[in-house]
Amino acid sequence: MRLGLPDFQRKSGRKVATLPTFRNETQANGGLNSSREATYISDESNLQEDIDVTEKLHVVCPHCGAVNRVDAARLGQGDRSGKCGKCHQPLFDGHPVEVDEARFRKHLDRDDLPLLVDFWAPWCGPCRMMAPAFAQAAQQLEPRMRLLKVNTEEAQQLGAQLGIRSIPTLMLFQGGREVARMSGALDAGGIVNWARQHAV
Numbered sequence: 001m002r003l004g005l006p007d008f009q010r011k012s013g014r015k016v017a018t019l020p021t022f023r024n025e026t027q028a029n030g031g032l033n034s035s036r037e038a039t040y041i042s043d044e045s046n047l048q049e050d051i052d053v054t055e056k057l058h059v060v061c062p063h064c065g066a067v068n069r070v071d072a073a074r075l076g077q078g079d080r081s082g083k084c085g086k087c088h089q090p091l092f093d094g095h096p097v098e099v100d101e102a103r104f105r106k107h108l109d110r111d112d113l114p115l116l117v118d119f120w121a122p123w124c125g126p127c128r129m130m131a132p133a134f135a136q137a138a139q140q141l142e143p144r145m146r147l148l149k150v151n152t153e154e155a156q157q158l159g160a161q162l163g164i165r166s167i168p169t170l171m172l173f174q175g176g177r178e179v180a181r182m183s184g185a186l187d188a189g190g191i192v193n194w195a196r197q198h199a200v
């Protein structure tokens with residue numbers, strides 16, 4: 001059996017997870033959607049919802065993980081002012097969000113926004129060099145996309161399942177599925193262009 005992430009083994013000296021360790025349900029889905037857990041819908045009790053024709057998008061709160069429903073038109077206009085209905089913190093602050101594997105899966109499973117994910121590791125020089133560029137890209141791409149950072153040294157099982165062999169790797173997900181990936185560092189403009197080019 002081939003182990004993913006040979007670089008991680010070499011650099012960290014730790015074994016990486018092998019591929020078939022994921023739950024059966026993820027394989028049955030053919031994707032990464034994990035189990036549906038109870039989630040907080042900020043305006044679920046809004047009785048006007050039935051007659052509200054405004055399109056709403058699910059946005060996972062970067063602070064508490066609650067699922068909020070946000071007016072799609074507002075996001076389309078670049079309005080970042082929305083606050084989480086549960087923890088009341090801003091849903092967008094123009095910065096990438098560091099996520100562990102569980103929170104990554106929550107975004108993947110529930111977020112309607114395209115997810116632009118930087119898979120990186122602390123020991124990776126090019127990753128550290130790209131970090132400011134990725135942060136700048138967040139300024140430009142929010143709130144139409146969610147920018148996440150996954151430390152592959154901590155989320156080794158996830159990196160292995162996604163077949164990430166070198167870092168930094170950028171991946172774009174929409175609707176719970178990968179739509180594009182690219183390895184190697186980019187500057188901010190390159191990240192923005194790449195993401196916009198591949199987002200549906």
Ligand SMILES: [Zn+2]
Pocket residue numbers: 061062063064065066084085086087088089
């Ligand atoms: Zn929240």
